[in-house]
Amino acid sequence: MPIYTQTYQTWDARFGGGFRWLTVAAQELRVARTSKMYRRLLFLSAVPFLMWLSLLIVTDLMTTNPSALLRSAIQQVQFANVDGRFFRTYISMATPFAFIFCLLVGAGSICNDYRNNLLEVYFAKPLGKFDYFLGKLAGICYYPLLLTAGLSLVLFLLHLLFSPLSAGDFLRDLYWVPFSCVALSVAIVLPAALLVMACSAISKTTGLASVIACALLFMNGAFANALAEILRNHNLRCLSLIRSMVYLGDVLFDSRTRITLHWGWVAAGMTAFCLLCAVIVLGRIRRVEIGS
Amino acid sequence: MSAAITFNDVSRWYGEVVALNKVNLEIGSGITGLLGPNGAGKSTFMGLCTSQIRPSQGSLRILGEPVWCNYPLLRRVGLCPDRENYYEDMTGYEFVYWLTRCVGFRATAAKTAALESIERVGMTDRMHDRIATYSRGMRQRVKLAQSFAHNPDVLFLDEPMTGLDPLGRHAIFDLIRALGREGKTVIVSSHILYEIERVTSNIVLLHRGRVLAHGDVHQVRALIDAHPHSVSMMCKRPRQVAAKFVDENHIVSVQFDESGTGVTIKTRDPNAFYDRLTALLAEGAVDVESVHSPDDNLQAVFEYLVK
Numbered sequence: 001m002p003i004y005t006q007t008y009q010t011w012d013a014r015f016g017g018g019f020r021w022l023t024v025a026a027q028e029l030r031v032a033r034t035s036k037m038y039r040r041l042l043f044l045s046a047v048p049f050l051m052w053l054s055l056l057i058v059t060d061l062m063t064t065n066p067s068a069l070l071r072s073a074i075q076q077v078q079f080a081n082v083d084g085r086f087f088r089t090y091i092s093m094a095t096p097f098a099f100i101f102c103l104l105v106g107a108g109s110i111c112n113d114y115r116n117n118l119l120e121v122y123f124a125k126p127l128g129k130f131d132y133f134l135g136k137l138a139g140i141c142y143y144p145l146l147l148t149a150g151l152s153l154v155l156f157l158l159h160l161l162f163s164p165l166s167a168g169d170f171l172r173d174l175y176w177v178p179f180s181c182v183a184l185s186v187a188i189v190l191p192a193a194l195l196v197m198a199c200s201a202i203s204k205t206t207g208l209a210s211v212i213a214c215a216l217l218f219m220n221g222a223f224a225n226a227l228a229e230i231l232r233n234h235n236l237r238c239l240s241l242i243r244s245m246v247y248l249g250d251v252l253f254d255s256r257t258r259i260t261l262h263w264g265w266v267a268a269g270m271t272a273f274c275l276l277c278a279v280i281v282l283g284r285i286r287r288v289e290i291g292s
Numbered sequence: 293m294s295a296a297i298t299f300n301d302v303s304r305w306y307g308e309v310v311a312l313n314k315v316n317l318e319i320g321s322g323i324t325g326l327l328g329p330n331g332a333g334k335s336t337f338m339g340l341c342t343s344q345i346r347p348s349q350g351s352l353r354i355l356g357e358p359v360w361c362n363y364p365l366l367r368r369v370g371l372c373p374d375r376e377n378y379y380e381d382m383t384g385y386e387f388v389y390w391l392t393r394c395v396g397f398r399a400t401a402a403k404t405a406a407l408e409s410i411e412r413v414g415m416t417d418r419m420h421d422r423i424a425t426y427s428r429g430m431r432q433r434v435k436l437a438q439s440f441a442h443n444p445d446v447l448f449l450d451e452p453m454t455g456l457d458p459l460g461r462h463a464i465f466d467l468i469r470a471l472g473r474e475g476k477t478v479i480v481s482s483h484i485l486y487e488i489e490r491v492t493s494n495i496v497l498l499h500r501g502r503v504l505a506h507g508d509v510h511q512v513r514a515l516i517d518a519h520p521h522s523v524s525m526m527c528k529r530p531r532q533v534a535a536k537f538v539d540e541n542h543i544v545s546v547q548f549d550e551s552g553t554g555v556t557i558k559t560r561d562p563n564a565f566y567d568r569l570t571a572l573l574a575e576g577a578v579d580v581e582s583v584h585s586p587d588d589n590l591q592a593v594f595e596y597l598v599k
Contacts, residue, residue, distance in 0.1 A: 020394060020396055023390065023393040023394050024394070026393075027390055030386075030390075031379060031381075034381050112379075116376070116377060116378060116379060116380075117373065117375045117376060117377040118377050118378075118379070120344065120371075120373045120375065120377055121371070121373065121377045121391060121438070122394065123342075123343065123344050124342040124343075124344060124366070124369070124370075124371035124373070125366060125391065125394040125395050126363035126364065126366040126367045126394075126395060126396060127363075127394055128361065128363065
């Protein structure tokens with residue numbers, strides 16, 4: 001039969017749900033897991049959690065114990081008081097690991113796809129730019145969020161189980177802690193992940209992306225501190241991304257701070273920063289599609 | 293009956309460079325060869341058809357639907373790009389499986405589809421080895437497998453024979469023909485006329501972003517034969533060889549190599565020339581070491597057509 005008179009075959013494949021970005025995220029994690037450094041860091045990042053877990057269990061069991069001597073000894077140890085600050089400190093301990101994970105997974109996320117010409121294959125599939133972006137972001141944020149928000153919530157639940165207080169009293173005192181833990185974790189991980197993604201999008205190699213991301217973080221901090229010192233205005237420290245994260249943590253966990261700026265401005269600044277990074281990433285993805 | 297692919301006045305330019313210029317085409321199902329030298333616009337053509345590039349002007353439809361960002365349509369389209377596109381540390385199976393998942397297949401369906409397509413390209417034995425350990429031909433096969441694993445209706449194969457050994461080429465030719473027989477629309481791009489001839493007689497010739505010719509390959513070859521056909525021969529006594537041909541009416545010119553061991557003859561009738569050469573060789577009248585046609589390639593054809 002001449003080919004012009006043939007018709008095409010009826011398409012009869014069955015497809016899953018619309019969360020195709022999950023496939024991109026899973027692939028991102030799979031690639032990360034092949035790195036020895038990533039696997040070692042996974043073990044290392046569990047150390048703060050195990051320390052805090054031990055402290056929590058010892059504290060809860062000892063305070064439940066009728067021995068007044070032990071109870072008073074425990075109460076003398078500052079960290080042993082399980083309150084909002086306990087969880088905040090855990091997140092602070094886990095933050096460097098979260099940053100390193102963002103760098104490890106995110107630095108090569110886009111530049112490696114460029115190098116391997118994978119964007120061409122990705123976008124020949126029914127994957128939109130947003131699917132790709134969201135998948136990459138989810139892949140980068142997955143473990144850092146698990147480490148900070150996830151494990152702090154696990155600590156909270158364990159404390160709920162082992163606390164000498166009744167569940168009702170405990171939740172009445174610390175009901176806000178889970179929300180604060182999640183909010184602070186997001187405030188830490190999301191800007192870091194987007195920064196690393198943006199650096200990856202504008203770099204050619206993983207190493208260069210990591211260097212640019214670290215340099216931007218440190219230079220930004222140094223600039224903000226210098227400006228704050230010169231103008232004798234503590235609020236200017238919030239120009240630093242890291243200081244902004246710390247400040248939001250102070251606000252969320254009701255800690256003392258020398259910064260008097262309303263937290264809304266800092267949150268707005270960080271949101272603007274995230275949007276800028278997202279625009280850089282999406283712009284770069286679009287450019288490679290058209291220019292290929 | 294509507295064509296599977298319709299280009300309606302489609303142009304695409306990058307700054308001042310025009311990659312495709314007012315292309316009007318209708319391509320039906322079956323296999324179509326997309327031919328053109330480097331820079332002709334083949335990859336742009338493929339990019340437009342797979343929603344990676346947006347037309348600067350005009351409209352493009354596949355299976356009756358507009359292409360740009362049409363994700364349901366892209367599920368029915370497969371692409372085997374010409375460039376290397378791999379994660380080196382992945383196995384061939386993982387690569388095909390993962391890209392099939394990207395199309396939207398559920399895990400079990402993707403597994404089955406990946407295994408089937410890998411089997412069709414003859415990579416089952418090595419599918420669990422890392423891509424980094426694959427030869428170029430094996431990589432090409434895996435790339436091909438991912439392009440049709442999701443059973444697309446329209447398949448774009450950009451230089452699919454690159455890096456394949458003769459046996460591998462033969463297998464891939466068979467596979468492409470089988471895909472065409474299944475009723476799929478298969479667009480095979482190549483700059484080697486011979487490769488296309490093996491799988492289809494229907495071609496689209498692109499040059500500098502324009503469609504130079506579109507139709508049956510034999511008609512295009514007829515255009516080649518309308519021009520003098522060059523045949524170069526390496527031999528010890530080129531003047532003696534030339535003397536056997538100069539009295540033929542179809543001979544246009546004879547040119548001797550400066551080295552004195554070769555002669556290039558231009559003929560208007562290559563069939564008559566080769567018949568005469570075969571007869572002379574059979575008689576032992578001439579001693580020819582090698583014969584080749586310096587203008588028997590697509591680039592030469594284009595040059596003739598453009599002139």
